[in-house]
Amino acid sequence: MTANVYRFPVQVLFGEGCVRELGAPLATFGKHALLVTGEGPTSRSPAVSVLGSLLEEKGIALSHFHEVRSDPDIETVQRGAAFARERGCDFVIGLGGGSPMDAAKIIGALLANDGDPASWEGVGRVPRRSRPLICIPTTAGTGSEVTSVAVITGGKRRQKMSIVSQNIYPILAAIDPELTYSMPPALTASTGMDALTHAVESYVARRAWEPTRALSLKAVQLIFASLEKACGDGSDAEARRNMCMGSFLAGMAFTSSGLGLSHALAHALGSHCGMAHGVANAILLPHVMRFNLDSCPELYRDVAAAMGLDVSGLPARRAAEAAADAVEELGGALPVPSSLREAGVLEASVETLAAEAFLNTRLRSSNPRDTVLEDLVAVLRAAL
Numbered sequence: 001m002t003a004n005v006y007r008f009p010v011q012v013l014f015g016e017g018c019v020r021e022l023g024a025p026l027a028t029f030g031k032h033a034l035l036v037t038g039e040g041p042t043s044r045s046p047a048v049s050v051l052g053s054l055l056e057e058k059g060i061a062l063s064h065f066h067e068v069r070s071d072p073d074i075e076t077v078q079r080g081a082a083f084a085r086e087r088g089c090d091f092v093i094g095l096g097g098g099s100p101m102d103a104a105k106i107i108g109a110l111l112a113n114d115g116d117p118a119s120w121e122g123v124g125r126v127p128r129r130s131r132p133l134i135c136i137p138t139t140a141g142t143g144s145e146v147t148s149v150a151v152i153t154g155g156k157r158r159q160k161m162s163i164v165s166q167n168i169y170p171i172l173a174a175i176d177p178e179l180t181y182s183m184p185p186a187l188t189a190s191t192g193m194d195a196l197t198h199a200v201e202s203y204v205a206r207r208a209w210e211p212t213r214a215l216s217l218k219a220v221q222l223i224f225a226s227l228e229k230a231c232g233d234g235s236d237a238e239a240r241r242n243m244c245m246g247s248f249l250a251g252m253a254f255t256s257s258g259l260g261l262s263h264a265l266a267h268a269l270g271s272h273c274g275m276a277h278g279v280a281n282a283i284l285l286p287h288v289m290r291f292n293l294d295s296c297p298e299l300y301r302d303v304a305a306a307m308g309l310d311v312s313g314l315p316a317r318r319a320a321e322a323a324a325d326a327v328e329e330l331g332g333a334l335p336v337p338s339s340l341r342e343a344g345v346l347e348a349s350v351e352t353l354a355a356e357a358f359l360n361t362r363l364r365s366s367n368p369r370d371t372v373l374e375d376l377v378a379v380l381r382a383a384l
C-alpha cells in the first residue's frame with residue numbers, strides 16, 4: 001500500500017486589510033522585490049501602492065513587471081525573468097488572479113533554474129526551489145496562492161501546460177478579501193465557479209483522503225452559500241470573505257488530491273477556443289458530475305448535503321443527481337454562459353477538443369471514473 005501524504009508548506013495571512021501587515025515578513029526575503037501583475041487594472045490596484053509604501057519603509061527596492069495577460073505564455077515568463085535578473089531582484093510577489101500568480105511562480109523558478117519551462121511540464125520536474133514567492137490574490141477562484149501548480153501556455157502545440165512541483169510553492173500567501181470587492185459580477189461568477197469546481201473535483205478525486213476531503217467539503221459549503229450573493233452585491237463583506245475562504249480551502253485540498261475531467265476539458269477549451277478557465281468549468285461541471293456519479297454516488301451525496309440540499313431520505317444516486325442539478329441551476333443564475341454553444345464553441349470542434357483533453361493524463365487519471373476518448377466527446381456534446 002502507498003502511504004497517503006498531505007504536505008502544505010505555505011504560510012498564510014488571511015483577513016480584511018492583511019496586505020497592510022506584509023511589511024515585516026517581506027523584509028525577510030531580500031533587498032529587491034519583483035512585483036508581477038496583469039497589464040490592466042490590477043497593475044494600478046490600490047494594493048500596488050500599499051506594497052510600494054511598505055517596501056519603501058523597509059528599504060526594499062521594487063521593480064514592477066506588468067505584462068501578464070490571461071493564460072500567460074512561456075515568452076512572457078522568460079521576459080519577466082530577464083527583467084528581474086537585469087534589475088537584480090531577489091524575491092517575487094505575484095498579485096492578481098491566477099494568470100499573474102502562475103506567471104510569478106514560473107518567473108521565480110526561472111530565477112533559480114536554467115532551462116526551458118516547457119521541459120518542466122508534468123509533476124516534479126522543476127529541479128531547484130524557486131526564489132521566495134509571495135502570492136496575493138485579487139480574485140476568489142484559482143487557489144494558486146496555496147498550490148504547487150502553475151499553468152502556462154507553450155510547447156509545440158501551444159497548449160496549456162500544467163507544471164506541478166513542490167519547488168514552486170509560494171512561501172507566503174496574503175489573502176485579503178477587500179482586494180476582491182471591486183471584481184465585477186461576471187468575473188466574480190466565473191472565478192467563483194472555478195473555485196466550486198476545485199472543491200467538487202478534489203472531493204471525489206482518486207487521491208482524496210480525510211484531510212483533503214474535510215477541506216473540500218467546507219469549501220463546497222462556503223462557495224455554494226455565497227457565490228450568488230457576492231455576484232449580486234460586490235460589497236457584501238461576508239459573502240466576499242466566504243468566497244476567499246472557500247477558494248483558499250479548495251486550493252489546499254486540490255494541491256494534494258488533484259482535480260478531474262472538468263479541468264482536463266477546460267484546459268483544452270482554453271488552449272483551442274481561448275475560453276476563460278472559470279467559464280469553461282462553470283459550463284462543464286454539472287455534466288462531468290453526471291458522467292462520474294455512478295462511480296462514487298455516496299461522495300456526491302456528501303457534496304449535495306454540503307450544498308444545503310435536503311437529501312436525507314434519498315438513495316445516493318438521486319442525491320448525486322440533485323447535486324449536479326443544483327450546480328447547473330447555480331450557473332444559470334449567474335452571469336456566465338450556460339452552454340458551450342453560447343460561449344462560441346462549434347460542434348465541429350468537439351472531436352479536436354476531446355482529443356486534446358485526452359492527452360491530459362494527469363487530470364484524467366485523478367478523475368474518479370475511467371475515461372475513453374468517446375466519453376470526453378459525449379460530455380462535450382452534452383455541454384454544447
Ligand SMILES: [Fe+2]
Nearest residue numbers: 142194198277
Ligand atoms: Fe481551475
